Amino acid sequence: MPKPARPVPTPRQTALTLLNQVLVDGRLISEQAAQGALTRLDPADRARAQRLALDTLRGMERADKLLARHLKKNPPLAVRNILRLAVMELATGGDAHGVVNEAVNLTAANKRTQTMKGMVNAVLRKVAETAAQDWAKQRAPRLPRWLRDPLVDGYGPEEVARMEQAHFVGAPLDITAKSDPQAVCDALGGELLPTGTIRLQDAGQVSALPGFDAGDWWVQDAAAALPARVLNVQPGETVLDMCAAPGGKTMQLSAAGADVTALDISENRMARVQENLTRTGLSARLVTGDALDHQGQYDAILLDAPCSATGTIRRHPDLPHAKDGAEFGALIELQAQMLAHALSLLKPGGRLVYATCSLLPDEGECQVEDALELYPDLQIDRTALDMPGVDPAWQTEEGGLRLLPSFWRKQGGMDGFYMACLRKP
Numbered sequence: 339m340p341k342p343a344r345p346v347p348t349p350r351q352t353a354l355t356l357l358n359q360v361l362v363d364g365r366l367i368s369e370q371a372a373q374g375a376l377t378r379l380d381p382a383d384r385a386r387a388q389r390l391a392l393d394t395l396r397g398m399e400r401a402d403k404l405l406a407r408h409l410k411k412n413p414p415l416a417v418r419n420i421l422r423l424a425v426m427e428l429a430t431g432g433d434a435h436g437v438v439n440e441a442v443n444l445t446a447a448n449k450r451t452q453t454m455k456g457m458v459n460a461v462l463r464k465v466a467e468t469a470a471q472d473w474a475k476q477r478a479p480r481l482p483r484w485l486r487d488p489l490v491d492g493y494g495p496e497e498v499a500r501m502e503q504a505h506f507v508g509a510p511l512d513i514t515a516k517s518d519p520q521a522v523c524d525a526l527g528g529e530l531l532p533t534g535t536i537r538l539q540d541a542g543q544v545s546a547l548p549g550f551d552a553g554d555w556w557v558q559d560a561a562a563a564l565p566a567r568v569l570n571v572q573p574g575e576t577v578l579d580m581c582a583a584p585g586g587k588t589m590q591l592s593a594a595g596a597d598v599t600a601l602d603i604s605e606n607r608m609a610r611v612q613e614n615l616t617r618t619g620l621s622a623r624l625v626t627g628d629a630l631d632h633q634g635q636y637d638a639i640l641l642d643a644p645c646s647a648t649g650t651i652r653r654h655p656d657l658p659h660a661k662d663g664a665e666f667g668a669l670i671e672l673q674a675q676m677l678a679h680a681l682s683l684l685k686p687g688g689r690l691v692y693a694t695c696s697l698l699p700d701e702g703e704c705q706v707e708d709a710l711e712l713y714p715d716l717q718i719d720r721t722a723l724d725m726p727g728v729d730p731a732w733q734t735e736e737g738g739l740r741l742l743p744s745f746w747r748k749q750g751g752m753d754g755f756y757m758a759c760l761r762k763p
């Protein structure tokens with residue numbers, strides 16, 4: 339007899355698996371998704387599972403505070419995660435009966451946790467009575483100490499609290515148009531931001547939006563769209579996009595008419611660059627390999643270096659829970675090596691934009707300060723940062739641009755980013 343097919347997991351079961359892997363194994367949700375964690379679900383359930391896991395991680399500190407009032411002792415992590423997911427749902431408008439039932443079923447489904455289903459039921463019923471009010475009274479969840487401490491050193495406690503508020507609120511959907519931002523904005527019914535990005539507050543399924551199939555635009559955070567604008571490439575210029583995948587900035591450079599070489603070390607991620615170029619009808623020469631081995635001479639280089647990605651926590655609230663900062667030292671070293679190599683690939687008179695989606699000055703301001711000290715002929719180009727919508731107050735002492743998630747609060751924030759334009763004499 340053939341084995342009966344395994345039932346497809348529900349979005350809540352899947353969300354729980356995602357949560358457990360983030361909190362036990364330190365695996366990011368994007369990594370889990372890339373390795374097939376969501377493939378058995380249909381697109382709507384996939385989106386719901388991810389949303390449930392991300393919202394639980396965003397509000398975990400609040401959920402733990404609400405639970406602490408009713409728990410005599412801390413249950414094992416697997417049960418705590420069932421409770422956290424349910425508390426988040428109860429506090430944010432979930433149907434109490436359905437949420438509690440499903441949490442009890444999830445607890446009962448596992449031999450190791452089934453004896454705790456009575457406790458889960460009792461605790462959640464108590465939490466449900468005042469969940470929404472209790473939730474709303476809590477502060478925005480704090481970043482873990484390993485990340486909070488260096489940010490407080492760099493920006494002060496008030497700015498960090500504003501960043502934490504922005505992380506808790508999450509992010510809208512930002513879009514870059516291939517050619518005519520106003521036309522794309524009108525077609526999508528969004529808001530055209532002063533830097534040219536189109537912002538949608540409640541987007542739904544991205545691939546179903548007008549102009550997606552036609553390749554008129556791509557998803558790209560407003561801050562992430564700025565490094566390519568700072569580089570300001572001209573038609574026909576030879577440009578190296580040195581860490582290109584998944585290709586948001588490659589598409590900007592190609593749409594501006596440059597002769598683009600897009601390089602990335604990851605074959606899988608490079609496939610995404612190709613997919614994106616095909617959909618948008620744009621072109622670039624694709625090279626899969628280590629940036630440190632690449633040779634050539636270019637008019638302009640964009641180095642969007644691998645980094646801690648701490649500027650993207652609004653969209654990836656799993657990051658502070660999955661990471662502990664241990665690998666950041668190696669990343670900082672790699673960034674310095676890449677910057678040195680990139681400078682050697684620049685023609686005389688050429689320019690380079692160094693960028694990272696990091697909040698940590700060590701990955702931004704300090705890298706550029708070090709480069710300016712190491713190569714005294716190198717010039718920093720502050721005028722490259724004069725762009726519509728970019729506040730001159732965001733410029734840094736050494737001549738770069740520092741963007742934080744707490745900026746543009748009323749419009750819905752932006753990712754944390756750093757960028758600077760360097761010129762070779």
Ligand SMILES: C[S@@+](CC[C@H](N)C(=O)[O-])C[C@H]1O[C@@H](n2cnc3c(N)ncnc32)[C@H](O)[C@@H]1O
Pocket residue numbers: 580581582583584585586587588601602603604607627628629630642643644645695
């Ligand atoms: C911040 S992401 C780039 C995002 C991309 N610029 C965009 O806008 O879509 C950093 C990229 O660096 C790549 N990378 C990491 N180490 C590398 C290396 N030694 N050589 C080339 N690429 C590398 C990663 O695979 C990753 O795709």
